[in-house]
Amino acid sequence: xxxxxxxxxxxxxxxxxxxxxxxxxxxxxxxxxxxxxxxxxxxxxxxxxxxxxxxxxxxxxxxxxxxxxxxxxxxxxxxxxxxxxxxxxxxxxxxxxxxxxxxxxxxxxxxxxxxxxxxxxxxxxxxxxxxxxxxxxxxx
Numbered sequence: 001x002x003x004x005x006x007x008x009x010x011x012x013x014x015x016x017x018x019x020x021x022x023x024x025x026x027x028x029x030x031x032x033x034x035x036x037x038x039x040x041x042x043x044x045x046x047x048x049x050x051x052x053x054x055x056x057x058x059x060x061x062x063x064x065x066x067x068x069x070x071x072x073x074x075x076x077x078x079x080x081x082x083x084x085x086x087x088x089x090x091x092x093x094x095x096x097x098x099x100x101x102x103x104x105x106x107x108x109x110x111x112x113x114x115x116x117x118x119x120x121x122x123x124x125x126x127x128x129x130x131x132x133x134x135x136x137x138x139x140x
Contacts, residue, residue, distance in 0.1 A: 008101050015108035022115040030122055041130070045123050052120035059113040066110055069103040 033044060076096055084092045 004097075008104075012104060012108065015105070015112075019108065019111050019115065022112060026115055026119055026122075029119060033123070033126060041127075045127055048120055048123045052117065052123075055113055055116045055120065059110065059117055062106060062110050062113060066103070066106050069099065069106060073099060073103055 033041070036044060073096075081093075081096065083089075084096075
């Protein structure tokens with residue numbers, strides 16, 4: 001394959017490895033998180049929730065950008081691309097390739113941010129469940 005394709009694939013593999021690592025860390029976090037005593041749990045919860053707000057805003061911003069990129073890519077119909085190939089419009093084809101690679105890279109960033117947001121959602125869910133379990137039930 002060409003150099004640009006190889007470089008893109010290597011970068012994507014690296015991002016996917018990072019995502020895989022993030023999922024593994026999230027699993028470990030979940031196992032550790034649920035075993036904490038109340039004070040350690042609250043400290044871990046507070047640390048996670050402090051990070052969650054900025055992650056959420058970044059995820060929203062990047063998701064919107066991703067949606068815009070996807071819309072622009074879909075506007076380039078197969079007929080238009082075939083026309084560019086036929087008329088050898090190298091610059092347009094190159095720009096399309098760059099746009100598609102940018103979209104793919106941004107998708108991987110959004111996936112990484114989604115994993116971080118999932119961590120905050122897990123913390124909230126566990127905290128809510130702990131609240132239920134820590135309140136004595138009313139005598140009927």
